[in-house]
Amino acid sequence: MISRRRLLTATGALALLSACGSNTGRGSSEGLRQWYHAYGEPGVQQAVERYAQAYGKVPVDVQWNPGDYDSKLATALLSGTGPDVFEATTQVSAVRAGQLVPLDDVIASARDDFTASILAGHTVDGQLYGIPQAVDMQMLFYRKSMLAAAGVSPPSTVDELVDAARRLTAGGVKGLFAGNDAGVKVLAGPALWSAGLDYVTPEHQVGFDDPVAAQAIGKLRSLQESGSLLLGAVKDWSEPDAFTQGLVAMQWTGLWTVPAVQKALGDDFGVLPWPRLNDAGKPSVPVGAYGAMVNAKSAKVAEAKEFVRWLWVEKTEYQADFNQSYGFHIPPRKSLASSADKLRTGAAADAVKFVQDNARSSNPPDWTSAMRTAFEDAVARVVRDGADASSELRGAVSKVRDELKRLYG
């Protein structure tokens, strides 16, 4: 008979063992594990599970990840418990840490069919690390009837936009909504592009080390100072609610809101890129595309690459379904984009044209999170607190320069 003490010791040890042994994140030994972030549109999860099931060679286990996906993924990749296949934006830091597998051979057969500017967003040192899945873009939505009532025409320069926002602010309606942080996160990039500047140059130098940058960021301050920005809305810029509820005449949001805006406002809205500031600048729309990637620490790199090739290069019908059947995305493949019915008319057709003419990468691989924090902090202090733009930007320039030096020598 077992004494009580023995039993206690044994169960205690068992509990400890099972605590260590269970759920290390590894799935079945022969299958592949694939991660997605939680897409907002209904049906996407079922769709990606359906694709995975249809893959005959190895079982694929799809994990849906609500919450802070980027941090979760980064931690998982670091600790070696990450998935074999996942979606992410390409970051030079992940490449340098040896976390990603180059996928040039995977895309080879269809490379020319992918939009070049989108591929560039997944390229580091000449190698491709992500197969673009779906293109998202941001643009300016405006309410035609409100602009007409105020006698304002759709703005084609930043100064016209600032002026329009001011004139459209009246009677409980604000001119523009660009996020609860006064547009710091989403408009800082377009502000640089409007003046012909950028985050980082192709030669890996700081792209906004120029007196004009202070002027460009100063325009965001003018918007905030004139009281024409909506702040503290319940839903942030990525949801169309402030616009569809009539709280604002213009909103900066994404292509993905077009169905909801159409449903609420019918034809009473138009879209624009962020306008240019001066002759050196151009109108711009930020684009980003999650790419399908393979974990370099995976035990099944070859199988994972083959699965990525099958799903994101070979199976064009799944790519079309993924881009068109749920939310509103632009397929990264030209052949699919040109044959997509939903993108032929109205705001969506305009968006496709903006992407062709004015696309800028919202999250380039060499723009690391340390650089982004330094830059956005500086912009936030200028826009929200009225700090001096040139001295704030000088501080950001020196931090970004240090980071670039560390990464590229």
Next chain:
Amino acid sequence: MTRTFWLFVGPFFLGLLVFVYVPIGWSVLLSFFDARNTVTPTTFMGFDNYADMLTDGPFLESLGTFSVFAAFVVPLTFVLALALALLVNGIRFMQAFFRSVFFLPFACSYVVASLVWKLSLFNGVRYGLANTVLGWFGADPIAWTVTPPWYWLVLVTLRLWLQLGFYMILFIAGLQRIPHHLYEAAWIDGARPWQALRHITLPQLRTTSVAVLLLLLIAAYQAFDEFYNVLGSGPFGRPPLVYLYYTSLGSGGQDFGHGSAGAVILSLLIAGVTLVQGRVFTR
């Protein structure tokens, strides 16, 4: 004896070792290395990470902001919790009811409370609760969670609502340990209520007060949830822990060397202030 000791203490000690002491030790180790995107670094940096953090504008700013924050919120919570405890302890009926009512918010998660404060009470549109009240007086809506200095009102009321009940309970426990005969003696000598408070209640609450002050101070420096959820990632009102989170974990940036160095500096600061405070108040 020793077998029983290890049987009961062992599992907890093991848990503490694996989940607390090893990570702390590892973090101290990482703080001396260039640990970007790795937790097994090879490039030894000496004290470079510490030097970087101690000259890093945003980190120093967050430490400064939170020293000021602590200087305001600690005394405020202390006084209000003590006042509440004296009131609740003084009533003759339904005391258990009031104790529970004031304690209940403590059971609410910081994240949930942050969302209620941000999205409902203090949202910036004209139909938010606070702005509706302002509207009655003809004032314009305020973007509470965005505009300095208004977000401090949001954060401090939130923290008070969540914390007060807990510290009130600590004070009530302290109050109930004061022997009643002290008060009786005072009343016989003709002491007024405020004299009893000044000369009996407060001195007798000394140990409780020191504990409450320490807990409040540590809680103020460790502030994370409500700042992260109400304010997001901007440079305003950013506590040290939120900044360190963005340095070492947030949105794919994994700089564990600098993050750990910052964490060690913060720990030393909290430990230092706590020691000084303990010295001053227990003397």
